[in-house]
Amino acid sequence: MSEGQLQGEARFRRRAIKVDEAMRLVLEAAAPGRQESVPLWEAGGRRLAETVSATTDWPPFARAGLDGFAVRSADTALASPGAPATLRVADTVAAGALASAAVAPGTAVRIMTGGxxxxxxxxxxxxxxxxxxxxDGLPAVQVRSTAEPGQHIAPRGEEFARGSEFARPxxxxxxxxxxxxxxxxxxxxPVYARPRVAVLATGxxxxxxxAPLEPGRIRDSNSAMVAALVAQYGGVPVLFGRVPDEQSAAAQAIADALQQCDMVITTGGVSVGDYDVMASLLxxxxTEKEQGEWMERTEAGGSIERYGGKGKGKPLDSDEVIIGNAAPSAAVSGAVVLKAAAAHGAGVSCRQGSFGPVPPAEPRAAALDAISSEPIAEATQLGSDAAPSTTAPQPAMEMARSEDGQLGQASASARSLLPLASQLPPASNPSPRALLPQxxxxxxxxxxxxPGAPTSAAVISGKLLIALSGNPGACFVGFELFARAALLRMQGASEEAARPKQVTAKLVGGFDxxxxxxxxxxxxxxxxxxxxxxxxxxxGKSSMMASIPNADGLIRLKAGASGAxxxxxxxxxVL
Structure with missing residues (x-):
């Protein structure tokens, strides 16, 4: 595979998982996150982070339900429109005030709602x-109907007893x-904080x-759409601009984004194209399973097999190796070879014959993590192309992009320093895998x-990364299925509540x-x-966006030879 080509044959061996299973994995990874305390008036629409309880009985006293007269029910037992009960008015009680005395037999107290x-x-x-x-010259009231005990009175503690919970996390x-x-x-x-979500575009x-249009180029429309969706579902979008189609730059941009944000969403670069950087980086x-399986193969008997062929296991039985197209180096142990090759993403060959490519990145990373006993030295400054980026990412709606609109160029240290076996010649690029946490x-x-089959997800240092398609339609669908659910879950919604709401409807026009x-x-x-x-x-095609503004639902059709x-x-x- 050439230096400019990011993907090899492994691009065609990706295993698709069902949407519901993918959603389950995303929701498991998107646990409720940070908490914060906000003023009461700002808490609407947020999700509670702690249980809250009644601090007093409610109501805290027996309360009048309407305007009228507080009476002793026994004094009205014989009252009727033709023979009303006449009671002397002893006092008047407004809401927020108290009567000066108790209600004695034959008296009433004028009372207002809530008193x-x-x-x-x-x-x-x-x-x-x-x-x-x-x-006798004093104010009185005639009651024309019988009053029942408790009539129009809310007793103390009717709604809440002190200490009772009224809302939960x-x-x-x-x-x-x-x-x-x-x-x-x-x-x-106490509420769950709004997740800060990094938005990066590749391509x-x-x-x-x-910018004005140029031949063969288009404007970045996905970033604005994704940022708006993030905000719509409660997150805080942080725009990191565009990332070059280069593994180390993309890895550095993601590492930078993870430093500032709770989740990362990328658009583009997830398909099988030669330069689809997110697919190659992911x-x-x-997976841990793939890493474990490969390590078992490599550690059993000290032999290594070609990865991904039909029974082409050819052991590496020489300590003299060639890294990529370099000349044979001094003899080093096989462990150092594996480690250096993993760090460089290089091909490995035996002097006696071609050994084949180093296994894809998953086992490469496992070998890098598992073999640590060999001496490692730091590389010195690489070629002139290792100049640092001129600007560092800064949270702004929230924007973090360099002057030319791009972000993700590796820092000087990331591009110039690289773990190497000291016996091996320096590589021309840093290891993208080394830039990401282990x-x-x-x-x-x-x-x-x-649409959106290449949609991908990973967990990096405990934080979720969702890689969406660069096609606007597929990007939109992927966000609504996975990123939306993750955002709601991170804000405290249960896994069930975070899942998209699904209903049934009658199809207006056929979809063949x-x-x-x-x-x-x-x-x-x-x-x-x-x-x-x-x-x-x-x-409605994957690459089309004209229908996105009018979409308030996604019809879910089962796999099959025909539609509906x-x-x-x-x-x-329901969107």
Whole structure:
């Protein structure tokens, strides 16, 4: 494989996993994250991070439910419109005030909605069932109906007893929650922090949005769309600009993004093209299972087999090696060879004959991690192309890009210093795998879906990386299926609540095209006569974006030789 070509035959051996399984892996990796305390008025729409409880009984006193008179129910036992009970008005109680005395037999207290019911009274008669009167020159009231004990009174603790929980972690705070929180004195509320999400675009063909078009190039539209989606689902987008199609630069950009953010979303570079940098970089991470299997093969009996052929196991039985196209070096141990080759991504050959390429990146990384007893030296400054980037990433809506709109050029130390076996000649590039933390694992690098099959995900230093397609339609679908779920989960939603909401609808127009994988079709949803309808939108191909603004649902069609007929009942993900 040439220096400029990032992918080899392994690009065609990616195993697709079902969408539901991919979503499960993403949700498992996206555990609820940082917590913070925010002012009560800012807590709406956030998810609670701690259990909150009533700090007092509620209501804290017996409270009048309406305007009227607080009475003793026994004094009204014989009252009727024709023979009302006449009671002397002893006091008036406004909301927030207390009666000066208890209600004695034959008396009543004028009371307002929300006022504290005075001692002695066990009922409130609404104002409309009374009439003003005078007794011996003093104010009185005529009650024209019988009052039942407890009538129109909210007893103390009717809604909440002190110490009772009223909201738990992960609950979405709605306006009603804020009313309760204010009632119980929560001036600041513990919530899950909004995840900071790095947005990186790959592709040498991309231009800044403000740049004029050039032949063969297009503007970066995905970054703005992804940033808006991140914000829509509660995250804080941090724009890192464009990353060159070069492994070390991409690895450095991701490492920089992870320093500042809770999650990384990339667009483009995930397919099988020669220069699809994210696909090749994710393959360097590999899965723990693949790493373990390869190490078992290499450690058993000290022999190594070619990776990925049909029974072509040819042991490496010479300590003299050739790294890439370099001349034979001095004799070094096989362990050093493996380590250096893993670090350089180079091919390895025996002097007696071709040994074949070093295994793909997953086992390469395992060998690099597992073999550590050999002496390692640092390389010196490489060629003149190792100049450092002129600007460091800075969080801005939030933007972090260099003056030319690109980010991800390896720093001077990353591009010039490299772990090497001291006996071996220096390499021309740093190891992309060495730029990423060793505790990295691939979740998947292909999903059984259309569009967006190359969508991938990994965990790097405990943080989620989701690599979306560069095609706008596929990028949009991949975000709605995986990134959206991850964002909600990181903000405290349960795994079930974080999953996309799915309903059934009647298909308006037929969709004839079959697919070997599940297909997600952008659609407009509407209700008519109590029935939900899904109308497939035009311009729905992976590379097309005209239908994205009007899509409020994704029709989910099962894999098969044909699609679905008009009138069929189909599953739909609500956007």
């Amino acid at each position: 504290a019911v005075p001692p002695g009274a066990d009922a409130v008669v609404m104002l409309e069932q009374t009439a003003d009167a005078w007794v 992960g609950e979405l705070l709605r306006p009603g929650h804020l009313a309760l929180l204010g009632t119980f004195g929560y001036a600041h509320v 040498a063909e991309l231009l800044p949005v403000e 393959r360097l991470i590999g 505790d990295s694992r691939l979740l998947f690098n292909k999903a059984a879906m259309r 095209k079959g697919s070997p994988h599940e297909r997600f079709v952008r659609a407009r949803l509407y209700t008519e006569n109590g029935m939900l309808y899904a109308d497939p939108l035009a311009f 007929d008009a009138g069929a009942i189909v599953d739909v993900i």
